[in-house]
Amino acid sequence: MAIRLEKGQRINLEKSNGSKLTDFCVGCNWGAIVTSGGFLGLGKKVVDVDLDLSCVMINMDGKLVDHIYSPLYKQSFLSRYGMPPGKVDSLDRALHHSGDDLKGDQDGDDGLDNEIITVDLNRVDPGVEQIFFFLNNCGKEDFSMIPYASIRMYEGTPTRVKEVFASYDVAAEPRYAGMTALIMGKLYRRNGEWKFSAIGDAFPDANLCETIKRIVTDYAK
Numbered sequence: 762m763a764i765r766l767e768k769g770q771r772i773n774l775e776k777s778n779g780s781k782l783t784d785f786c787v788g789c790n791w792g793a794i795v796t797s798g799g800f801l802g803l804g805k806k807v808v809d810v811d812l813d814l815s816c817v818m819i820n821m822d823g824k825l826v827d828h829i830y831s832p833l834y835k836q837s838f839l840s841r842y843g844m845p846p847g848k849v850d851s852l853d854r855a856l857h858h859s860g861d862d863l864k865g866d867q868d869g870d871d872g873l874d875n876e877i878i879t880v881d882l883n884r885v886d887p888g889v890e891q892i893f894f895f896l897n898n899c900g901k902e903d904f905s906m907i908p909y910a911s912i913r914m915y916e917g918t919p920t921r922v923k924e925v926f927a928s929y930d931v932a933a934e935p936r937y938a939g940m941t942a943l944i945m946g947k948l949y950r951r952n953g954e955w956k957f958s959a960i961g962d963a964f965p966d967a968n969l970c971e972t973i974k975r976i977v978t979d980y981a982k
C-alpha cells in the first residue's frame with residue numbers, strides 16, 4: 762500500500778517486504794485549467810499549465826553541487842541569477858529527467874505523471890547529502906487555480922507504473938492563491954541511509970532561480 766504523505770512527514774525508504782527502495786521514479790502529475798465560460802457553458806476553454814519539476818543536489822556544507830532543470834530555460838535569463846544552463850541528467854548520472862511538459866493533462870487526470878525524474882540512489886555521488894525536488898509554474902496561474910498537482914515515488918519506468926511507494930497531493934485550495942512554487946520534498950542521507958521528507962511548502966517565487974536560492978538559503982543547512 763502506498764504511503765500518503767502528510768506535510769512535514771519523514772519516511773524510511775523501506776518497502777513492505779523489508780528491502781530498500783533504491784531505484785525509482787519521482788513523478789509529478791498535473792492538469793491544465795478547464796474553464797466553462799460562455800453561453801450555456803459552451804466554449805470550454807483549456808488553459809495550458811507549464812509546471813516544471815526540477816531538483817538540486819546539496820553537499821554536506823549546504824552548497825549547491827548539481828542540478829536538473831529544463832534545458833528550455835534561456836541562458837540569458839539564467840545568467841542573471843548566476844545559474845548554469847538546464848540539463849536532464851545529474852553529473853553522476855544517478856538522476857534523469859523525462860523532459861519538459863508544457864501543457865499538463867488536457868482531458869482530465871490521465872493518472873500518469875507529466876514530468877518524471879528517475880533516481881538510482883546507488884549511483885548518487887558520495888558528496889551529495891540532500892536532493893530537493895520542487896515545482897515551478899512558468900505561466901501566470903497559481904496553485905489555487907491548477908486543478909491538481911501530485912508528486913509520487915514509484916517503481917517502474919516513466920511510462921509504466923509498477924508499484925507506488927509514496928505520494929503527496931496538492932489540491933487547488935484558496936491558501937495557494939499567489940503561490941507559484943512548491944518545494945515538494947527532499948531525499949537525504951542519515952547514518953548512511955537515504956530517507957525522504959515531504960516538505961510541501963508553497964511560495965510566490967517568480968521563477969525557479971528564486972526557488973533554488975530559497976532552498977540553498979533556508980532549507981539546505
Ligand SMILES: [Ca+2]
Pocket residue numbers: 811812813814861862863864876
Ligand atoms: Ca514543464
Ligand SMILES: [Ca+2]
Pocket residue numbers: 790791866870871872873874875
Ligand atoms: Ca498526467
